[in-house]
Amino acid sequence: MSRFLYELIGLSAGVMFILALKGLSHPRTARRGNLLGAAGATIATIAVFLYSSDGEL
Numbered sequence: 001m002s003r004f005l006y007e008l009i010g011l012s013a014g015v016m017f018i019l020a021l022k023g024l025s026h027p028r029t030a031r032r033g034n035l036l037g038a039a040g041a042t043i044a045t046i047a048v049f050l051y052s053s054d055g056e057l
Helices: 005-025 029-053
Strands: none
Touching: 005 029
16 A cells, blocks of 8 residues: 555544544543544554555554
8 A cells, every 4th residue: 555545544543533532521422432532543553554564664
């Protein structure tokens, strides 16, 4: 995959983390915030493993 795609994935994971923190500020949206945070962490972890397996480090 291209470097641009990895950067785009990283940016989207970062946005998901920010939205997760915003969601955790109210009990009504806390469940969605937790899900966004978990999804962002999963996406970021997978992107790191894929990036390192491409030998681009």
